[in-house]
Amino acid sequence: MSEDRFSLLIIGGYGTFGGRLARLLGDEPRLRLLVGGRSLEKADDFVADLRTPKDGAEGLGSNNLGAMVQAVRFDRDGDLTEQLTRMRPGLVVDASGPFQSFGKDAYKVAEACIDLGIDYADIADSTGFVAGIGGLDAAAKAKGTFALSGLSSLPALSFAALDAMAPHLSRIESVAAGIAPSPHVKIGLNVVRAIATYAGKPVAVLRHGSPASGRGLIDAMRVTVAPPGVKPLRSRKFLLVDAPDLKLLPARFAGLQSTFTGVGTEPQPLQRLLSLAARLVHFRLLPSLQPFARLLQRASHSFAIGEHRGGMFVRISGVDHAGSKLTCGWHLIAEGDDGPFIPVIAVDALVRRLLTGIRPENGARPAAGELQLEDFEAAFQRFSITSGITMENEEARQPLYQRILGSAWERLPPALAALHAGGARVASGRARIERGGGLLARIVARLIGFPPAGEDVPVTVRFVSDGDKEIWTRDFGGTVFRSWQVEAKGRDRDLLVEVFGPFRVLMAAEPDGEKLRLVVRGWRFCGIPLPMFLAPGGDTYEEERDGRFHFHVEIGGRLTGLVVRYTGWLVVE
16 A cells, blocks of 8 residues: 555444444555554454445545555444554544433544654543543643534534534524434444433533533424524424533633534424433433343434435624624535535535645544534535525614625625615516416405516516515516515525415525526415425516516416416516
Protein backbone atom coordinates (compact mmCIF):
# COMPACT_ATOMS: atom_id res chain seq x y z
CA MET A 1 0.00 0.00 0.00
CA SER A 2 1.12 3.48 -0.82
CA GLU A 3 2.41 5.27 2.26
CA ASP A 4 1.37 8.68 0.93
CA ARG A 5 -2.24 7.82 1.69
CA PHE A 6 -3.74 8.96 4.96
CA SER A 7 -4.48 5.91 7.10
CA LEU A 8 -7.83 5.82 8.89
CA LEU A 9 -8.95 3.01 11.21
CA ILE A 10 -12.71 2.70 11.77
CA ILE A 11 -13.52 0.60 14.84
CA GLY A 12 -16.86 -1.02 14.20
CA GLY A 13 -16.22 -0.36 10.53
CA TYR A 14 -18.70 -2.96 9.31
CA GLY A 15 -21.41 -1.96 11.79
CA THR A 16 -24.39 0.32 11.31
CA PHE A 17 -22.60 3.67 11.57
CA GLY A 18 -19.06 2.58 10.84
CA GLY A 19 -20.24 0.94 7.62
CA ARG A 20 -21.96 4.14 6.49
CA LEU A 21 -18.81 6.11 7.23
CA ALA A 22 -16.71 3.68 5.20
CA ARG A 23 -19.13 4.01 2.28
CA LEU A 24 -19.08 7.79 2.59
CA LEU A 25 -15.29 7.99 2.55
CA GLY A 26 -14.76 5.13 0.14
CA ASP A 27 -14.50 7.41 -2.88
CA GLU A 28 -11.53 9.33 -1.46
CA PRO A 29 -8.33 8.24 -3.29
CA ARG A 30 -6.10 9.83 -0.66
CA LEU A 31 -7.30 7.41 2.01
CA ARG A 32 -6.22 4.02 3.28
CA LEU A 33 -9.35 2.76 5.02
CA LEU A 34 -8.94 0.08 7.69
CA VAL A 35 -12.32 -1.49 8.38
CA GLY A 36 -11.91 -2.99 11.85
CA GLY A 37 -13.92 -5.14 14.24
CA ARG A 38 -13.75 -8.27 16.35
CA SER A 39 -14.72 -10.50 13.42
CA LEU A 40 -12.24 -10.51 10.54
CA GLU A 41 -14.72 -12.60 8.54
CA LYS A 42 -17.43 -9.93 8.84
CA ALA A 43 -14.92 -7.23 7.98
CA ASP A 44 -13.81 -9.18 4.90
CA ASP A 45 -17.42 -9.65 3.79
CA PHE A 46 -18.12 -5.95 4.20
CA VAL A 47 -15.05 -4.89 2.24
CA ALA A 48 -15.86 -7.36 -0.53
CA ASP A 49 -19.33 -5.86 -0.80
CA LEU A 50 -17.87 -2.36 -0.75
CA ARG A 51 -15.60 -3.21 -3.66
CA THR A 52 -18.36 -4.83 -5.69
CA PRO A 53 -19.51 -2.60 -8.54
CA LYS A 54 -23.04 -1.28 -8.04
CA ASP A 55 -25.23 -0.62 -11.06
CA GLY A 56 -22.30 -0.97 -13.42
CA ALA A 57 -20.02 1.45 -11.53
CA GLU A 58 -16.44 0.62 -10.73
CA GLY A 59 -15.87 -0.92 -7.30
CA LEU A 60 -13.92 0.98 -4.68
CA GLY A 61 -10.22 0.27 -4.52
CA SER A 62 -9.97 -0.77 -8.16
CA ASN A 63 -7.86 1.06 -10.72
CA ASN A 64 -6.96 3.74 -8.17
CA LEU A 65 -10.51 5.16 -8.43
CA GLY A 66 -11.15 5.27 -4.71
CA ALA A 67 -9.77 4.58 -1.28
CA MET A 68 -7.62 1.59 -0.55
CA VAL A 69 -9.83 -0.50 1.69
CA GLN A 70 -8.55 -3.26 3.97
CA ALA A 71 -10.36 -5.50 6.45
CA VAL A 72 -8.58 -5.86 9.81
CA ARG A 73 -9.33 -7.54 13.09
CA PHE A 74 -9.48 -5.11 15.98
CA ASP A 75 -10.46 -6.16 19.49
CA ARG A 76 -10.98 -3.27 21.87
CA ASP A 77 -10.56 -5.74 24.77
CA GLY A 78 -7.19 -6.98 23.43
CA ASP A 79 -3.70 -5.46 23.47
CA LEU A 80 -4.52 -2.01 22.11
CA THR A 81 -0.92 -0.81 21.98
CA GLU A 82 0.17 -3.80 19.90
CA GLN A 83 -2.78 -3.54 17.49
CA LEU A 84 -2.43 0.21 16.95
CA THR A 85 1.35 0.03 16.56
CA ARG A 86 1.00 -2.68 13.92
CA MET A 87 -1.69 -0.85 11.92
CA ARG A 88 -0.12 2.63 12.21
CA PRO A 89 -3.30 4.70 11.57
CA GLY A 90 -3.11 8.47 11.39
CA LEU A 91 -6.62 8.72 12.86
CA VAL A 92 -8.77 6.27 14.80
CA VAL A 93 -12.55 6.68 14.63
CA ASP A 94 -14.54 4.70 17.19
CA ALA A 95 -17.97 3.93 15.71
CA SER A 96 -18.70 0.87 17.83
CA GLY A 97 -20.81 1.82 20.86
CA PRO A 98 -23.04 1.83 22.71
CA PHE A 99 -20.75 4.19 24.60
CA GLN A 100 -23.14 4.15 27.57
CA SER A 101 -22.02 0.58 28.31
CA PHE A 102 -18.23 0.97 28.24
CA GLY A 103 -17.87 0.95 32.04
CA LYS A 104 -14.88 2.06 34.10
CA ASP A 105 -12.37 1.72 31.24
CA ALA A 106 -14.55 3.73 28.90
CA TYR A 107 -11.68 5.77 27.48
CA LYS A 108 -9.10 2.99 27.03
CA VAL A 109 -9.12 3.30 23.22
CA ALA A 110 -8.73 7.08 23.37
CA GLU A 111 -5.99 6.75 26.01
CA ALA A 112 -4.10 4.18 23.92
CA CYS A 113 -4.28 6.49 20.89
CA ILE A 114 -3.01 9.45 22.87
CA ASP A 115 -0.13 7.42 24.36
CA LEU A 116 0.98 6.49 20.82
CA GLY A 117 0.50 10.00 19.42
CA ILE A 118 -2.48 8.97 17.25
CA ASP A 119 -5.42 11.30 16.73
CA TYR A 120 -8.80 10.02 17.93
CA ALA A 121 -12.47 10.76 17.21
CA ASP A 122 -15.77 9.05 17.93
CA ILE A 123 -19.47 9.34 17.16
CA ALA A 124 -20.59 8.89 20.78
CA ASP A 125 -23.99 10.21 21.82
CA SER A 126 -23.63 9.25 25.49
CA THR A 127 -23.85 12.35 27.67
CA GLY A 128 -21.42 11.09 30.28
CA PHE A 129 -18.91 9.77 27.76
CA VAL A 130 -18.82 12.91 25.60
CA ALA A 131 -18.68 15.30 28.54
CA GLY A 132 -15.96 13.26 30.28
CA ILE A 133 -13.48 13.19 27.39
CA GLY A 134 -12.06 16.47 28.70
CA GLY A 135 -10.29 14.49 31.44
CA LEU A 136 -7.75 13.47 28.79
CA ASP A 137 -7.08 17.03 27.64
CA ALA A 138 -3.73 17.53 29.33
CA ALA A 139 -2.40 14.18 28.11
CA ALA A 140 -3.52 14.86 24.53
CA LYS A 141 -1.88 18.29 24.47
CA ALA A 142 1.35 16.86 25.88
CA LYS A 143 1.43 14.27 23.06
CA GLY A 144 0.44 16.75 20.35
CA THR A 145 -2.77 14.91 19.45
CA PHE A 146 -6.48 15.63 19.44
CA ALA A 147 -9.31 13.51 20.84
CA LEU A 148 -12.80 14.64 19.80
CA SER A 149 -15.92 12.99 21.17
CA GLY A 150 -19.48 13.33 19.85
CA LEU A 151 -18.79 13.88 16.15
CA SER A 152 -22.39 13.05 15.36
CA SER A 153 -25.80 14.71 14.92
CA LEU A 154 -25.74 15.59 18.61
CA PRO A 155 -23.71 17.60 19.54
CA ALA A 156 -21.48 18.30 16.48
CA LEU A 157 -24.23 19.16 13.97
CA SER A 158 -26.64 20.65 16.51
CA PHE A 159 -23.96 23.01 17.85
CA ALA A 160 -22.94 23.99 14.32
CA ALA A 161 -26.57 25.04 13.75
CA LEU A 162 -26.60 26.86 17.10
CA ASP A 163 -23.43 28.76 16.23
CA ALA A 164 -24.99 29.83 12.91
CA MET A 165 -28.10 31.20 14.64
CA ALA A 166 -26.59 32.62 17.84
CA PRO A 167 -25.27 35.90 16.31
CA HIS A 168 -28.89 36.99 15.71
CA LEU A 169 -29.57 37.11 19.46
CA SER A 170 -28.05 39.09 22.30
CA ARG A 171 -29.38 36.60 24.86
CA ILE A 172 -30.43 32.98 24.35
CA GLU A 173 -33.03 31.76 26.83
CA SER A 174 -34.12 28.36 25.49
CA VAL A 175 -32.69 25.67 23.23
CA ALA A 176 -34.54 22.64 21.88
CA ALA A 177 -33.35 20.06 19.38
CA GLY A 178 -34.71 16.84 17.98
CA ILE A 179 -34.16 14.07 15.47
CA ALA A 180 -36.98 12.60 13.39
CA PRO A 181 -35.70 9.44 11.69
CA SER A 182 -37.45 7.94 8.70
CA PRO A 183 -39.63 5.00 9.80
CA HIS A 184 -37.88 2.90 7.14
CA VAL A 185 -34.44 3.26 8.74
CA LYS A 186 -33.23 -0.03 10.22
CA ILE A 187 -32.23 1.03 13.71
CA GLY A 188 -29.18 -0.82 15.03
CA LEU A 189 -29.40 -2.87 18.22
CA ASN A 190 -26.74 -0.73 19.92
CA VAL A 191 -28.84 2.38 19.31
CA VAL A 192 -31.89 0.71 20.87
CA ARG A 193 -29.81 -0.45 23.84
CA ALA A 194 -28.51 3.08 24.35
CA ILE A 195 -32.05 4.50 24.36
CA ALA A 196 -33.23 1.79 26.74
CA THR A 197 -30.63 2.83 29.34
CA TYR A 198 -32.47 6.07 30.14
CA ALA A 199 -36.09 5.19 29.27
CA GLY A 200 -38.21 6.24 32.25
CA LYS A 201 -35.09 7.40 34.11
CA PRO A 202 -34.20 10.97 35.21
CA VAL A 203 -32.59 13.09 32.50
CA ALA A 204 -30.83 16.32 33.50
CA VAL A 205 -32.37 19.43 31.87
CA LEU A 206 -32.76 23.14 32.62
CA ARG A 207 -36.12 24.56 33.63
CA HIS A 208 -36.60 28.20 34.62
CA GLY A 209 -32.83 28.58 34.66
CA SER A 210 -32.25 25.85 37.25
CA PRO A 211 -31.14 22.21 36.96
CA ALA A 212 -34.10 19.85 36.88
CA SER A 213 -34.90 16.20 36.19
CA GLY A 214 -36.81 15.35 33.05
CA ARG A 215 -38.26 11.91 32.32
CA GLY A 216 -36.59 9.99 29.53
CA LEU A 217 -38.98 9.07 26.67
CA ILE A 218 -41.90 10.53 28.67
CA ASP A 219 -41.56 14.32 28.58
CA ALA A 220 -42.46 15.59 25.12
CA MET A 221 -42.88 18.57 22.83
CA ARG A 222 -44.64 18.81 19.46
CA VAL A 223 -42.68 20.18 16.48
CA THR A 224 -43.13 20.35 12.72
CA VAL A 225 -39.78 19.91 10.98
CA ALA A 226 -39.99 22.40 8.13
CA PRO A 227 -36.87 23.67 6.32
CA PRO A 228 -37.56 26.82 4.32
CA GLY A 229 -39.02 26.04 0.93
CA VAL A 230 -39.43 22.29 1.43
CA LYS A 231 -42.53 20.23 2.12
CA PRO A 232 -42.42 19.76 5.91
CA LEU A 233 -42.59 16.51 7.77
CA ARG A 234 -45.86 15.70 9.42
CA SER A 235 -46.18 17.27 12.85
CA ARG A 236 -45.08 14.88 15.57
CA LYS A 237 -44.23 14.65 19.24
CA PHE A 238 -40.59 14.42 20.25
CA LEU A 239 -39.79 12.41 23.39
CA LEU A 240 -37.01 13.54 25.71
CA VAL A 241 -33.70 11.71 25.23
CA ASP A 242 -30.44 11.94 27.15
CA ALA A 243 -28.06 13.67 24.76
CA PRO A 244 -24.71 15.43 25.27
CA ASP A 245 -26.25 18.79 24.36
CA LEU A 246 -28.13 18.85 27.67
CA LYS A 247 -24.83 18.71 29.57
CA LEU A 248 -22.91 21.10 27.34
CA LEU A 249 -25.46 23.86 26.70
CA PRO A 250 -25.46 25.58 30.15
CA ALA A 251 -21.74 26.27 29.85
CA ARG A 252 -22.16 27.52 26.28
CA PHE A 253 -24.91 30.09 26.94
CA ALA A 254 -24.97 32.12 30.15
CA GLY A 255 -28.48 32.78 31.40
CA LEU A 256 -30.01 29.81 29.59
CA GLN A 257 -33.46 29.04 31.03
CA SER A 258 -34.60 25.77 29.42
CA THR A 259 -33.22 22.86 27.38
CA PHE A 260 -34.71 19.89 25.54
CA THR A 261 -33.48 17.21 23.14
CA GLY A 262 -35.84 14.64 21.73
CA VAL A 263 -36.57 11.96 19.18
CA GLY A 264 -39.74 11.85 17.10
CA THR A 265 -40.32 8.49 15.45
CA GLU A 266 -42.97 7.24 13.08
CA PRO A 267 -45.46 5.70 13.32
CA GLN A 268 -46.44 7.85 16.29
CA PRO A 269 -48.74 5.18 17.84
CA LEU A 270 -45.69 2.92 18.23
CA GLN A 271 -43.80 5.78 19.86
CA ARG A 272 -46.69 6.25 22.29
CA LEU A 273 -46.40 2.59 23.27
CA LEU A 274 -42.68 3.12 23.87
CA SER A 275 -43.46 6.10 26.07
CA LEU A 276 -46.00 3.99 27.98
CA ALA A 277 -43.33 1.33 28.57
CA ALA A 278 -41.00 4.06 29.83
CA ARG A 279 -43.67 5.08 32.33
CA LEU A 280 -43.62 1.55 33.72
CA VAL A 281 -39.92 2.06 34.45
CA HIS A 282 -40.59 5.51 35.90
CA PHE A 283 -43.16 4.08 38.32
CA ARG A 284 -40.78 1.20 39.14
CA LEU A 285 -43.05 -1.45 37.73
CA LEU A 286 -40.12 -2.46 35.51
CA PRO A 287 -36.44 -2.08 36.44
CA SER A 288 -35.36 -1.15 32.88
CA LEU A 289 -36.22 -1.54 29.20
CA GLN A 290 -32.77 -2.90 28.36
CA PRO A 291 -33.86 -6.58 28.49
CA PHE A 292 -36.45 -5.70 25.82
CA ALA A 293 -33.99 -4.04 23.42
CA ARG A 294 -34.23 -6.77 20.76
CA LEU A 295 -38.02 -6.77 20.98
CA LEU A 296 -38.12 -2.98 20.59
CA GLN A 297 -35.78 -3.17 17.62
CA ARG A 298 -37.92 -5.87 15.99
CA ALA A 299 -41.06 -3.79 16.51
CA SER A 300 -39.48 -0.72 14.89
CA HIS A 301 -38.51 -2.80 11.85
CA SER A 302 -41.92 -4.50 11.60
CA PHE A 303 -43.98 -1.31 11.66
CA ALA A 304 -42.08 0.74 9.10
CA ILE A 305 -45.04 2.84 8.01
CA GLY A 306 -44.82 6.38 6.66
CA GLU A 307 -42.84 8.59 4.31
CA HIS A 308 -39.29 7.78 3.23
CA ARG A 309 -38.15 11.04 4.80
CA GLY A 310 -36.39 12.02 8.00
CA GLY A 311 -35.38 15.27 9.62
CA MET A 312 -33.85 17.25 12.43
CA PHE A 313 -34.40 20.61 14.09
CA VAL A 314 -32.65 23.02 16.43
CA ARG A 315 -34.68 25.91 17.85
CA ILE A 316 -33.49 28.81 20.00
CA SER A 317 -35.46 31.63 21.58
CA GLY A 318 -34.34 34.76 23.31
CA VAL A 319 -33.81 38.48 22.76
CA ASP A 320 -32.37 40.08 19.65
CA HIS A 321 -29.94 43.02 19.61
CA ALA A 322 -32.84 45.50 19.53
CA GLY A 323 -34.35 44.02 22.69
CA SER A 324 -37.23 42.21 20.93
CA LYS A 325 -38.24 38.60 21.40
CA LEU A 326 -36.81 36.41 18.64
CA THR A 327 -37.11 32.72 17.80
CA CYS A 328 -34.73 31.09 15.31
CA GLY A 329 -35.16 27.59 13.94
CA TRP A 330 -32.78 25.47 11.88
CA HIS A 331 -34.54 22.59 10.15
CA LEU A 332 -33.30 19.71 7.99
CA ILE A 333 -35.08 17.11 5.87
CA ALA A 334 -33.39 14.12 4.23
CA GLU A 335 -35.23 12.40 1.42
CA GLY A 336 -35.30 8.68 0.76
CA ASP A 337 -32.60 6.69 2.52
CA ASP A 338 -30.11 9.55 2.93
CA GLY A 339 -30.96 10.38 6.55
CA PRO A 340 -28.91 7.55 8.15
CA PHE A 341 -25.72 9.13 6.76
CA ILE A 342 -26.21 12.33 8.77
CA PRO A 343 -24.71 10.97 12.05
CA VAL A 344 -21.38 10.27 10.29
CA ILE A 345 -21.15 13.39 8.13
CA ALA A 346 -19.23 15.21 10.89
CA VAL A 347 -16.44 12.62 10.77
CA ASP A 348 -16.48 12.75 6.97
CA ALA A 349 -16.05 16.55 7.15
CA LEU A 350 -13.25 16.21 9.71
CA VAL A 351 -11.35 13.70 7.57
CA ARG A 352 -11.67 15.80 4.42
CA ARG A 353 -10.41 18.84 6.35
CA LEU A 354 -7.42 16.82 7.56
CA LEU A 355 -6.65 15.80 3.98
CA THR A 356 -6.44 19.50 3.04
CA GLY A 357 -4.14 20.28 5.96
CA ILE A 358 -6.77 21.79 8.28
CA ARG A 359 -6.22 20.23 11.69
CA PRO A 360 -8.15 20.70 14.95
CA GLU A 361 -6.32 22.14 17.92
CA ASN A 362 -4.57 19.58 20.09
CA GLY A 363 -6.38 18.45 23.20
CA ALA A 364 -9.32 16.27 24.27
CA ARG A 365 -12.82 17.75 24.27
CA PRO A 366 -16.43 17.30 23.11
CA ALA A 367 -16.87 18.04 19.41
CA ALA A 368 -19.51 20.72 20.10
CA GLY A 369 -18.57 23.73 18.00
CA GLU A 370 -15.69 21.92 16.30
CA LEU A 371 -17.22 22.21 12.82
CA GLN A 372 -19.20 24.96 11.13
CA LEU A 373 -22.59 24.59 9.50
CA GLU A 374 -20.92 25.24 6.14
CA ASP A 375 -18.88 22.04 6.59
CA PHE A 376 -22.08 20.03 6.86
CA GLU A 377 -23.88 21.88 4.07
CA ALA A 378 -21.02 21.04 1.70
CA ALA A 379 -21.53 17.36 2.53
CA PHE A 380 -25.31 17.67 2.15
CA GLN A 381 -24.77 18.45 -1.53
CA ARG A 382 -23.90 14.78 -2.07
CA PHE A 383 -27.35 13.78 -0.85
CA SER A 384 -30.99 14.78 -1.09
CA ILE A 385 -30.70 16.79 2.12
CA THR A 386 -32.12 20.30 2.53
CA SER A 387 -31.67 22.61 5.50
CA GLY A 388 -32.30 26.23 6.34
CA ILE A 389 -33.04 28.80 9.02
CA THR A 390 -36.29 30.59 9.87
CA MET A 391 -36.66 33.59 12.19
CA GLU A 392 -39.73 34.94 13.95
CA ASN A 393 -39.60 38.35 15.60
CA GLU A 394 -42.67 38.81 17.78
CA GLU A 395 -42.50 42.61 17.72
CA ALA A 396 -41.25 43.31 14.18
CA ARG A 397 -43.35 40.95 12.10
CA GLN A 398 -42.11 40.04 8.65
CA PRO A 399 -44.51 39.65 5.72
CA LEU A 400 -46.50 36.42 5.80
CA TYR A 401 -44.68 34.65 2.99
CA GLN A 402 -41.29 35.73 4.31
CA ARG A 403 -42.13 34.16 7.67
CA ILE A 404 -43.29 30.95 6.00
CA LEU A 405 -40.29 30.66 3.66
CA GLY A 406 -37.53 31.73 6.07
CA SER A 407 -34.13 31.77 4.36
CA ALA A 408 -35.75 30.43 1.15
CA TRP A 409 -37.33 33.90 0.75
CA GLU A 410 -34.02 35.11 -0.64
CA ARG A 411 -34.36 32.65 -3.54
CA LEU A 412 -37.69 34.05 -4.73
CA PRO A 413 -37.68 35.80 -8.12
CA PRO A 414 -38.19 39.59 -7.76
CA ALA A 415 -41.73 39.55 -9.19
CA LEU A 416 -42.87 37.00 -6.61
CA ALA A 417 -41.14 38.82 -3.74
CA ALA A 418 -42.82 42.08 -4.80
CA LEU A 419 -46.30 40.55 -4.81
CA HIS A 420 -45.78 38.99 -1.36
CA ALA A 421 -44.00 42.00 0.18
CA GLY A 422 -46.73 42.60 2.75
CA GLY A 423 -48.81 45.67 3.57
CA ALA A 424 -51.67 47.12 1.54
CA ARG A 425 -51.11 46.77 -2.19
CA VAL A 426 -52.97 46.25 -5.46
CA ALA A 427 -52.00 44.09 -8.44
CA SER A 428 -53.77 43.90 -11.79
CA GLY A 429 -53.51 41.83 -14.95
CA ARG A 430 -55.36 39.34 -17.13
CA ALA A 431 -56.56 35.77 -16.59
CA ARG A 432 -58.04 32.73 -18.29
CA ILE A 433 -60.67 30.85 -16.26
CA GLU A 434 -61.93 27.29 -16.66
CA ARG A 435 -64.79 25.80 -14.63
CA GLY A 436 -65.59 22.19 -13.90
CA GLY A 437 -68.85 20.82 -15.24
CA GLY A 438 -69.81 18.35 -12.50
CA LEU A 439 -72.77 19.03 -10.23
CA LEU A 440 -70.70 18.93 -7.03
CA ALA A 441 -68.00 21.09 -8.63
CA ARG A 442 -70.62 23.70 -9.54
CA ILE A 443 -72.00 23.65 -6.00
CA VAL A 444 -68.54 24.16 -4.44
CA ALA A 445 -67.73 26.94 -6.95
CA ARG A 446 -71.00 28.73 -6.17
CA LEU A 447 -70.46 28.29 -2.41
CA ILE A 448 -67.04 29.96 -2.57
CA GLY A 449 -67.88 32.48 -5.27
CA PHE A 450 -65.42 31.47 -7.99
CA PRO A 451 -65.81 33.43 -11.26
CA PRO A 452 -67.35 31.95 -14.42
CA ALA A 453 -65.24 30.64 -17.28
CA GLY A 454 -63.73 33.23 -19.57
CA GLU A 455 -60.80 34.19 -21.82
CA ASP A 456 -58.61 37.26 -21.32
CA VAL A 457 -60.56 38.34 -18.23
CA PRO A 458 -59.36 41.52 -16.46
CA VAL A 459 -58.29 40.74 -12.91
CA THR A 460 -57.46 42.91 -9.90
CA VAL A 461 -56.25 41.59 -6.54
CA ARG A 462 -56.26 43.77 -3.44
CA PHE A 463 -54.12 42.72 -0.47
CA VAL A 464 -54.82 43.99 3.04
CA SER A 465 -52.93 42.99 6.17
CA ASP A 466 -55.09 42.41 9.24
CA GLY A 467 -52.84 41.46 12.14
CA ASP A 468 -51.12 38.18 11.25
CA LYS A 469 -53.34 37.43 8.28
CA GLU A 470 -53.62 38.72 4.72
CA ILE A 471 -57.01 39.28 3.09
CA TRP A 472 -57.03 38.69 -0.67
CA THR A 473 -59.91 40.25 -2.61
CA ARG A 474 -59.95 39.03 -6.22
CA ASP A 475 -62.00 40.76 -8.90
CA PHE A 476 -62.31 38.72 -12.10
CA GLY A 477 -64.20 40.93 -14.58
CA GLY A 478 -66.69 42.05 -11.94
CA THR A 479 -67.00 38.74 -10.09
CA VAL A 480 -65.46 39.22 -6.64
CA PHE A 481 -64.45 36.53 -4.18
CA ARG A 482 -62.33 36.72 -1.06
CA SER A 483 -60.01 34.48 0.88
CA TRP A 484 -57.58 35.09 3.66
CA GLN A 485 -54.19 33.57 4.38
CA VAL A 486 -52.34 33.10 7.65
CA GLU A 487 -49.45 31.13 9.09
CA ALA A 488 -50.62 27.88 10.68
CA LYS A 489 -50.08 27.37 14.40
CA GLY A 490 -49.56 24.44 16.73
CA ARG A 491 -49.07 21.06 15.08
CA ASP A 492 -49.39 22.66 11.62
CA ARG A 493 -46.74 25.30 12.28
CA ASP A 494 -44.76 26.48 9.20
CA LEU A 495 -47.64 25.72 6.83
CA LEU A 496 -49.65 28.33 4.98
CA VAL A 497 -53.40 28.37 5.62
CA GLU A 498 -55.87 29.75 3.08
CA VAL A 499 -59.54 30.08 4.05
CA PHE A 500 -62.29 30.00 1.40
CA GLY A 501 -65.66 30.37 3.09
CA PRO A 502 -66.15 27.24 5.23
CA PHE A 503 -63.05 25.54 3.78
CA ARG A 504 -59.62 25.83 5.38
CA VAL A 505 -56.71 24.52 3.26
CA LEU A 506 -53.20 23.93 4.64
CA MET A 507 -50.35 24.23 2.15
CA ALA A 508 -46.58 23.92 2.04
CA ALA A 509 -44.78 26.68 0.12
CA GLU A 510 -41.92 25.15 -1.87
CA PRO A 511 -39.57 27.18 -4.12
CA ASP A 512 -38.80 25.22 -7.28
CA GLY A 513 -36.42 27.13 -9.55
CA GLU A 514 -38.34 30.17 -10.83
CA LYS A 515 -41.57 28.77 -9.37
CA LEU A 516 -43.15 28.80 -5.93
CA ARG A 517 -45.32 25.70 -5.58
CA LEU A 518 -48.19 25.46 -3.11
CA VAL A 519 -48.77 21.84 -2.08
CA VAL A 520 -51.85 20.85 -0.08
CA ARG A 521 -51.00 19.10 3.22
CA GLY A 522 -54.43 19.10 4.87
CA TRP A 523 -57.89 20.65 4.84
CA ARG A 524 -60.90 21.35 7.04
CA PHE A 525 -64.62 21.97 6.53
CA CYS A 526 -66.16 24.13 9.25
CA GLY A 527 -63.18 23.21 11.40
CA ILE A 528 -63.62 19.44 10.91
CA PRO A 529 -60.51 17.65 9.51
CA LEU A 530 -61.20 15.86 6.24
CA PRO A 531 -59.38 12.87 4.67
CA MET A 532 -56.33 13.78 2.59
CA PHE A 533 -57.35 11.51 -0.29
CA LEU A 534 -60.36 13.79 -0.76
CA ALA A 535 -58.33 17.00 -0.44
CA PRO A 536 -58.48 19.62 -3.19
CA GLY A 537 -55.58 18.97 -5.54
CA GLY A 538 -54.13 20.23 -8.77
CA ASP A 539 -50.93 21.87 -9.94
CA THR A 540 -50.79 25.23 -8.18
CA TYR A 541 -47.78 27.49 -8.50
CA GLU A 542 -46.51 31.02 -9.02
CA GLU A 543 -43.61 31.96 -11.29
CA GLU A 544 -41.80 34.89 -12.88
CA ARG A 545 -41.96 35.12 -16.66
CA ASP A 546 -40.74 38.09 -18.67
CA GLY A 547 -40.36 40.03 -15.44
CA ARG A 548 -44.03 39.58 -14.49
CA PHE A 549 -45.80 37.56 -11.82
CA HIS A 550 -47.66 34.61 -13.34
CA PHE A 551 -50.13 32.37 -11.50
CA HIS A 552 -51.50 28.90 -12.18
CA VAL A 553 -54.19 27.76 -9.75
CA GLU A 554 -56.09 24.47 -9.90
CA ILE A 555 -58.74 23.49 -7.40
CA GLY A 556 -60.42 20.11 -7.60
CA GLY A 557 -60.74 16.74 -5.94
CA ARG A 558 -61.67 13.10 -6.39
CA LEU A 559 -65.32 13.73 -5.58
CA THR A 560 -65.73 17.00 -7.44
CA GLY A 561 -63.35 16.70 -10.37
CA LEU A 562 -62.09 20.09 -11.55
CA VAL A 563 -63.77 22.95 -9.69
CA VAL A 564 -61.84 25.87 -11.18
CA ARG A 565 -58.56 26.57 -12.95
CA TYR A 566 -57.37 30.13 -13.42
CA THR A 567 -54.08 31.19 -15.01
CA GLY A 568 -52.67 34.58 -15.88
CA TRP A 569 -50.39 37.40 -14.81
CA LEU A 570 -50.33 40.31 -12.38
CA VAL A 571 -48.28 43.48 -11.94
CA VAL A 572 -48.12 45.31 -8.61
CA GLU A 573 -49.39 48.85 -9.10
